[in-house]
Amino acid sequence: MFGIGMPEMLLILAVALIVIGPKKLPDLAKSLGRAIGEFKRAATDFKESMEIDSDLKEVKRAFDDMNNDFKTPIDVSPEPEKKSSGPSEYKGKDAENGAGKEKDSEKENKQETEGTVKNDK
16 A cells, blocks of 8 residues: 555654644544545446446447448348258258168168067077
8 A cells, every 4th residue: 555564654643643633633533534435435436337338338339230230221132042962951852762761771670680589489
C-alpha cells in the first residue's frame, strides 16, 4: 500500500496526534473511515455500471447484426439439383439390393446354424 510500512504509519499517527490533539483525533478517524468506505462503494458502483454498459453494447451489437441479416435480400430462385455419385446420396436399385443381400446372408447363416444343430441330434 504505497510503500508505507508500520514505522511510517506510527510516525504519521504521532504527528496527527500532536497536530490535531487527542480530543478530535477519534472523530477525525471516524469521518476518514466513513469517507474511505463511501469512496470504495462509489468505485464499486462505477465498476459495475461499466460492466453493465459493456454487456449492453454486446447485446446491441447482436441486435444490429440480426437487423443487417434481415435487411440483406434473400435469393429465392430455385437451384438445379446437383448430381453426385456419392454413396450416401445414391438411392437406386443397387442400394436396395445391397440391403437385401445383407438380409439374405443373415438368413443363410441362420439356416447353416440350424442345419448343424439338426445334424448334431
